[in-house]
Amino acid sequence: LKGKVKRFLNVMLCLGIMTVSASVARRPNFIVILVDDLDETQDSSGELAMPATKRLLRDRGVTFTNHFVTTPICCPSRVSLLRGQLGHNTNFTDVLGPHGGYAKFRALDLDREWLPTWLQKAGYKTLYTGKFIVDYTIRNYDPPPSGWTVFDALVHPFIFEYYSPAFSLNGGQPRMYPAQYATDVVAAKALAMLRSAAANPGGQPFYLQVAPPAPHHSMHYDFTASGAFVSRHWYPPVPAARHWEELSGAALPRPPSFNDPWVSGKPAWLRALDPLTAANVTFLEEIHRLRLRCMRAVDEMVEALVSELDSLGLSDSTFILFTSDNGYHEEVHRMGSGKTTAFEEDLRVPMMMAGPGLAAGSKVVTTTQHIDIAPTVLALADLPLSLRQLDGVPLPLAAVSDGTLPPSYVYGRPDQGPLRNHLMAEFWGEWVEESIHSHQ
Ligand SMILES: *[C@@H]1O[C@H](CO)[C@@H](O)[C@H](O)[C@H]1NC(C)=O
Ligand SMILES: *[C@@H]1O[C@H](CO)[C@@H](O)[C@H](O)[C@H]1NC(C)=O
Ligand SMILES: [Ca+2]
Numbered sequence: 001l002k003g004k005v006k007r008f009l010n011v012m013l014c015l016g017i018m019t020v021s022a023s024v025a026r027r028p029n030f031i032v033i034l035v036d037d038l039d040e041t042q043d044s045s046g047e048l049a050m051p052a053t054k055r056l057l058r059d060r061g062v063t064f065t066n067h068f069v070t071t072p073i074c075c076p077s078r079v080s081l082l083r084g085q086l087g088h089n090t091n092f093t094d095v096l097g098p099h100g101g102y103a104k105f106r107a108l109d110l111d112r113e114w115l116p117t118w119l120q121k122a123g124y125k126t127l128y129t130g131k132f133i134v135d136y137t138i139r140n141y142d143p144p145p146s147g148w149t150v151f152d153a154l155v156h157p158f159i160f161e162y163y164s165p166a167f168s169l170n171g172g173q174p175r176m177y178p179a180q181y182a183t184d185v186v187a188a189k190a191l192a193m194l195r196s197a198a199a200n201p202g203g204q205p206f207y208l209q210v211a212p213p214a215p216h217h218s219m220h221y222d223f224t225a226s227g228a229f230v231s232r233h234w235y236p237p238v239p240a241a242r243h244w245e246e247l248s249g250a251a252l253p254r255p256p257s258f259n260d261p262w263v264s265g266k267p268a269w270l271r272a273l274d275p276l277t278a279a280n281v282t283f284l285e286e287i288h289r290l291r292l293r294c295m296r297a298v299d300e301m302v303e304a305l306v307s308e309l310d311s312l313g314l315s316d317s318t319f320i321l322f323t324s325d326n327g328y329h330e331e332v333h334r335m336g337s338g339k340t341t342a343f344e345e346d347l348r349v350p351m352m353m354a355g356p357g358l359a360a361g362s363k364v365v366t367t368t369q370h371i372d373i374a375p376t377v378l379a380l381a382d383l384p385l386s387l388r389q390l391d392g393v394p395l396p397l398a399a400v401s402d403g404t405l406p407p408s409y410v411y412g413r414p415d416q417g418p419l420r421n422h423l424m425a426e427f428w429g430e431w432v433e434e435s436i437h438s439h440q
Pocket of ligand 3: 036037073074325326
């Protein structure tokens with residue numbers, strides 16, 4: 001293809017009709033797939049549940065083997081990712097108000113300076129579908145966050161209803177998809193967005209973020225007749241009917257921290273936990289299998305997106321990333337299932353990236369974090385990184401590149417040095433046990 005482009009440009013030059021815009025390389029496209037609560041340490045993101053994702057992203061691209069979130073819970077993590085900024089600097093530190101929630105997001109104007117806005121100013125089409133933040137609801141959906149050409153997001157209280165999700169398109173009246181499977185609805189929307197971006201006669205590049213709510217627990221809410229909140233309930237995640245019987249032999253790994261027998265020297269809240277019973281473990285293993293089965297539909301979605309990219313001829317000009325908003329723990333350190341702790345299970349997440357110039361099957365071992373994703377997108381799009389709010393640095397791609405990354409692509413910043421050997425993680429709020437034994 002490169003040869004063809006060169007020949008075409010030569011012909012244009014000979015004809016003397018080379019225009020200025022033709023001499024500027026087209027900026028790359030991006031697809032960022034952000035799943036919900038997928039761990040890296042407990043085998044939920046492995047070959048078993050996601051064979052296509054591994055084949056299409058790991059084998060064709062780069063795996064980041066030490067990638068961590070900065071805040072191990074969804075909403076702060078999602079906002080940090082899109083602003084390239086740590087939670088104590090966004091000051092968006094929780095799921096709901098007063099320290100998080102959509103009202104606080106709006107009050108802090110967090111969508112004035114963030115990745116979609118920067119990309120949009122540079123001529124990108126910016127597309128979003130799936131879960132944005134938990135507190136984007138059937139009441140506050142309008143106005144939607146700014147910066148998106150199309151914003152089609154799940155709305156609370158239907159975000160974790162796997163079989164009847166509801167979405168608001170560009171701040172419009174929420175629409176429910178009764179009996180349809182959430183991940184499949186997100187996949188269909190993402191594919192439609194991809195096709196329409198590809199068909200764009202203006203040739204604008206695009207940034208597409210796809211955020212299925214899997215494999216998060218299912219949640220149901222009770223309200224009074226007048227709409228006041230009464231209570232919320234956690235239930236196990238719900239796989240698509242076609243995957244219900246799969247992976248019945250899958251088991252949780254048993255690391256040394258499994259049902260930790262040595263809790264002395266651990267934090268007081270952890271010492272206060274009883275050891276898990278055999279019944280607890282049986283239950284948690286079943287949750288694990290349900291999580292894996294939920295990832296089967298995500299795997300199909302990834303495969304459909306990549307094969308659509310291939311057939312649209314966009315694989316050579318599109319970077320595709322796969323990661324999760326936080327990790328997850330089950331039955332380690334005596335905990336049941338959940339996230340938000342400072343344990344590695346909750347902080348470490350899968351991170352794969354494929355695209356033009358990235359060596360197939362390569363690995364980056366340097367410590368990287370979600371705050372590095374926005375700077376990476378900016379650098380690959382050849383946009384300035386001078387924004388003061390960026391706490392992250394572009395991902396270290398030089399060693400895994402075939403030399404065709406933009407010349408301006410530099411890992412790190414002069415004031416921070418190239419190599420990071422630490423990670424930063426912070427969390428404010430309450431630790432919640434998500435198992436069915438803890439209805440409250
Ligand atoms: C951060 O938000 C909290 C409320 O969640 C507020 O009390 C505090 O003043 C804010 N901090 C800054 C620096 O704005
Ligand atoms: C373990 O089972 C006991 C008894 O049913 C229950 O009280 C406890 O909450 C369970 N622990 C977890 C982590 O699920
Ligand atoms: Ca999450």
